[in-house]
Amino acid sequence: MIRFENVSKVYARGARPALDRVSVDVERGEFVFLVGASGSGKSTFLSLVLREQRPTRGRVYVAGRDVANLSGWRVPTLRRQLGVVFQDFRLLQNKTVHENVAFALQVIGKPRHVIRDTVPEVLEMVGLAGKGKRMPTELSGGEQQRAAIARAIVNRPQILLADEPTGNLDPTTSLGIMRLLDRINRTGTTVVMATHDDEIVNEMRRRVVELSDGVVVRDEARGGYGEREAILPDVGASPVLDAPGSGTRVPAQPVRGS
Amino acid sequence: MRFQFVLGEVFSGLRRNTTMVVAVVLVTFVSLTFVGAGALLQAQIGKLKDDWYDKVEVSVFLCPQGTTAAPSCAGGEATEDQIEALREVIRTELSGEVSKVWFESKQQAFAAFEERYPDGFQGTQLTEEDMQASLRLKLTDAEQVAVVSDVLSGRDGVEVVADQRAVFEPLFRTLNVATLLAAGLAGVMLLAAVLLITTTIRLSAVSRRKETEIMRLVGASNLFIQLPFLLEGALAAVLGSLLAGGGLWLAVRFMVTDWLERSVDWVAYVSEVDVFRVAPLLVVVAVALAALSSFFTLNRYTRI
Incomplete structure (x- = not known):
């Protein structure tokens, strides 16, 4: 494929x-x-x-x-x-969920009756039945992604x-x-x-x-x-404060000319 | 479906960009008004010239029927013999100055007259008998008008020797300068219009970036993505051209037909008919402008 x-x-x-x-x-x-x-x-x-x-x-x-x-x-x-889904959903904020999904079909010239039949079907499949009239901002993140997935797969x-x-x-x-x-x-x-x-x-x-x-x-x-790298690599106790190679602490010194 | 959808996009785009669209309409309106004014000035020049104007320098009008003020016409209408005598003079005495001679009969003069003034002249209906025959002379050297005039004036059968250019040339020069001025201003304004349409389309494309992005990804065709922008620019420009046509119509209606024609009525003026002839041209120019601007903008901003 x-x-x-x-x-x-x-x-x-x-x-x-x-x-x-x-x-x-x-x-x-x-x-x-x-x-x-x-x-x-x-x-x-x-x-x-x-x-x-x-x-x-x-x-x-x-x-x-x-x-x-x-x-x-x-x-x-x-x-x-191809259907595409993104991390940031990319729904059109000025359109309802139904309109967002229908948009994908409208712009490729699908006839109106096809859109009328397909969109609710797909919304039901992704678990957004009855939420077609909501605006994207009225949905949770998960629901928005479902709407985006519906848009991606509506053209099969x-x-x-x-x-x-x-x-x-x-x-x-x-x-x-x-x-x-x-x-x-x-x-x-x-x-x-x-x-x-x-x-x-x-x-x-x-x-x-x-x-x-x-x-x-x-x-x-x-x-x-x-394998994932550990978030904090195990390099021993307080490696920053310890001077490399010695166990003693180095006293702070004033910088010349300051 | 498609059509309705595209139209919806166009109108939402126009609404979103109202100020820019108004600017485009106004600028195309002004620029095309200048274009139209130039065209009408040229049409006016065409109306002032009769059929002979560009062909001959001198017209020798022969004595008409009835009495005239000219003493050379005391014998009434010019006879065949007089006309032949005149031709002979031109052949012999003016052979160096005159290169070509046409004879315009009363019938031909009437036909030309009817064509120029289909609605009659100053409210009177003239007939063929009111016309006068003429000899139209083309000169080898246009500067020799005075010589020709001297030789032919006052001869039997000649009412008047006319040098129409002496009257009309300065007027035409003025009208031509005005045309040039209008064309220059039109050029500047047209450039402004193109830039403005370009900017409008660009703004519109940016404000609809998300939509076009989605359209690209779901496989909308290039034409389908670009059509709303194209139509937006074209619609605004056409609106401007219609306004320009309307403005010119008003100007001709009230300044020429209602005012000039009443005060100076012996001249054939441009009429509303001429405006209707120019207006489609303006619409064509507007569409061309929009198409040109779109062509340069769209490929850069809404590429697949």
């Missing part, structure tokens, strides 16, 4: 590549976690799939299309087969890309979102989710692709989040 062949992406000439000869193959219907530190290339990966960027080298295939060589006027057709995309969809949510709410994404995945939609949330990754036990400095360092079928 998504296939990266030796893909490199360099943003500025001479800079370190954001992706460095990455080869990944995502099958139809798979659920893949994309993990790695900030700046490891997760976002670049997603934007290459969306054809917001073109790879510097290598080939990207999405739903059977060679995305790198796709001409501009065909990009919309590609994106109609083959692939759902999620860029840290639980990044702004508390653990309990995140769990609900993950259940929803899982349910969407079970209907046959391929899901690629970039995340920092180790609990979720460890819990779900799905395929994990780990990026580090633009290189795939791990690709496990049922992986966990991986």
Whole structure:
């Protein structure tokens, strides 16, 4: 469904590549976690799939299309087969939930009766039945993300890309979102989710692709989040106050000339 | 569905940017008024020139029927012999000065007259018999008008030798300068209009960044994303051009038709019909302006 062949992406000439000869193959219907530190290339990966960027080298295939060589006027057709969800939801604040979801269909020219039938269906599926008339500000964070997911899947995309969809949510709410994404995945939609949330990754036990400095360092079928550095490295007692190499304290000295 | 949706976007965009839209309307209004005024001035020049104006320098009007003040016309209407004698004089004495001669009969004169004044002249209906025949002379050197006039004036059958240019040329020069002035001002204002439309579209695009971002991501086509902006600019510009057309109509109606035509009534003036001829041109210019500005702005601000 998504296939990266030796893909490199360099943003500025001479800079370190954001992706460095990455080869990944995502099958139809798979659920893949994309993990790695900030700046490891997760976002670049997603934007290459969306054809917001073109790879510097290598080939990207999405739903059977060679995305790198796709001409501009065909990009919309590609994106109609993709759904995207973001950490910050990106709902239009001046539209109701229903209008937000309907917007995605209106702008690709779907007839009105299709919109009238599909939108409530999708809202019910994501657990927002009866909340279509609310404004985004009247919803909790979890509900807003559900609305955003509804917008992403309302056109029944083959692939759902999620860029840290639980990044702004508390653990309990995140769990609900993950259940929803899982349910969407079970209907046959391929899901690629970039995340920092180790609990979720460890819990779900799905395929994990780990990026580090633009290189795939791990690709496990049922992986966990991986080792995390300790927040406070264990370097002994009060290392700052202790002068290195000696057990005695050095007395403070006045600086010359001051 | 699509159409309605795009229209909705257009009007919400216009509402959100009211001040800028009003500015665009006013600037296009003023600039196109100048464009239209220039066009009407040229139309006025066209009305003052008769069919012969650009072809000949000298018109020799022959004696008409009935009596006139000219002593050379004491014998009544110019006869065939007199006309032939005149032609002979032109062939021999003025062979160096006159390069071409046309004869305009009374019938031809009447046809031309009817074309210029379809509603009659100063309220009277004239007939073919009221017209006079003429010889129209093209000179080899336009400066030689005086020589030709001296030779032909006062001959039997000649009522008057007219150098129309002496009368109209200064007037035309004035009108042409006014046209140039209008065109210059129009140019400056049109430039301002283009810049203003560009800015408006840019502002509109920025204020709707979130919408266009979502549209891009869900796969809306480029045209669909850009159409509302295009239409916004075009709508404002067309509104301005309609105002300009209206302004010109009022000006012609009250200044020319109601006032000038009554005080100086022997001249053919531009009329409301001419305004209706110019107005579509203004709308076309407005649309072209908007299209030009959009073309330069949109690709930069709403790219896929």
